[in-house]
Amino acid sequence: MARILITSAIPYINGIKHLGNLVGSQLPADLFARYNRARGHEVMFICATDEHGTPAELAAAKAGKPVAEYCAEMHDVQAEIARGFRLSFDHFGRSSSQRNHHLTQHFAGKLAEAGLIREVEESQIYSIDDGRFLPDRYIEGTCPNCGYGSARGDQCDNCTKQLDPTDLINPHSTISGSTNLEVRSTKHLYLMQRSLRDKLEAWIDSKKDWPILTTSIAKKWLNDGDGLQDRGITRDLHWGIPVKKGDQIWPGMEGKVFYVWFDAPIEYIACTAEWADAQGLPDAAWQRWWRTDMGAADVTYYQFMGKDNVPFHTLSFPATILGSGEPWKLVDYLKSFNYLNYDGGQFSTSRGRGVFMDQALSILPSDYWRWWLLSHAPESADSEFTWENFQVSVNKDLADVLGNLVSRVTKFCVAKFSAHVPSAGEFGEQEARLIEELGQRIKDYSACMESMEVRKASAELRAIWVIGNEYLQAAAPWTVVKTDPERAQAMIRLSLNLIRVYAILSAPFIPDAAAAMMAAMGSDDWTWPDDIAAAMSKLPAGHAFTVPDNLFRKITDEERADWQQRFAGIRT
């Protein structure tokens, strides 16, 4: 039994994520977690909401709520939707937790001790009425170059000239509109990634089995232009983790918080601590997942994320870990995904284009989405969601191939025999061939799952479903029953057992349908079918089963047309 730590990139707090976000991290991570649990491994699957930073403050202000309250509410909303998609997190935490406060401050302290933090004095625009500094895009004014009236602090959108906020003529705050501004000096902390560059490169070079997408992005940041740059890890904001050196005051940094990208990945660790707290377990329970000196030496750590997150996970976060000088677990395998496009364009959160997680669940159960998204996961390149493709894939794969198989077997048995596993007859050559092929197919399927080849795994699973139909078609129990009912009974006995095995194999992709299949077979034995022959006799003769309702209904042309129109425009 292996010990497997899995983290999904943590979704930002300000709103509900779309299907592209889901398929890029949480969903494949869940697939991998479910599979490994099914194989009997010890799994810790962690996700959380990423709650700090200006966008959260602004969203809260827009909603007319204190930011802490807003985040708490949105966390609950996201947690509920995650449950709806059957995302099987061991814990869904919050980056604003006290655990993360302490751990983030701890890491900053260790980095300072190691001489990897430098303090930088900067000039920024301060809004007296807003009571805050105004980072680049929160200040606008007239461009000194072209006279454009809405130039941003960092750049003029009209003439593209790069600006310093202090260059703007008649600047004003984009938050309040106030012109009561002044230049103030402010101090910030920088993580000296440059001095960790060689260490990071050596570490990345040691990862020979990582996807090209992952390593090429990391290499680009290491080598592009002037190479890896030091990174500011503090901000002049109210909402966030107060800057401290461990549990000590950091002189000159009072009132400042850590930058969201510094504390967010640390939440992976903190979230595991939150899990232990929620379970009433001591610190050792989470430390054995993260501290190689406290039992995590045999843990294999997998991260899942969209490609936009790769630089932070290959460079910034490892810099934090390595720089601390403490024996924290580094990622062993980083699985990254490209983007999912929506009907010829991009999903857009701001424009409400595409399908969002809550909307998806409101029109169809999660299994439909899980199956389509995973079987079309953007692994090697960006991929495309269209309603036509969604409709035909789901109808064919789920309703026709799998759902109908369950239906035809159970209904035939009840009609010709009874609602009990038939007892007569022996397995013959056809059954032996099926079992042999199934064994090979399951091996291929497992190999894909272990190497996280999501699309290939889904294709293998589908092929496994198909051989059930092939077998039935060739064996033709509906014909055999007329002349040799005992032989037909053996065929159906095998087929009923096949349904139970399919439930086990399919559960990582479509957990609800799998549960329905298992329940219909009157079993709760989810043991992975390592021994296929034995698994095909698991349901004993005379064992009672039920005919389940159709596992999957078909999506009609009318529905497809309706949804296509509904989700093309603006989210209301």
Add this chain to the structure above:
RNA sequence: GGCGAGGUAGCUCAGUUGGUUAGAGCACACGACUCAUAAUCGUGGGGUCGAGAGUUCAAGUCUCUCUCUCGCCA
């Protein structure tokens, strides 16, 4: 403009280190079957692998140029 990723059957995509007649699913055509959600199974048609040039005994697979798409950055 710079960088990155791509352009393979009508559609969505596979194609290891260059090596026999380029694959899958869907769609389409025909056939079989009739237990089942008008489901299933079988057979078949269909591609000058974006364009051009080069390296090689041999290129979808390597090199160069061009072109188109998408994303990121400035």
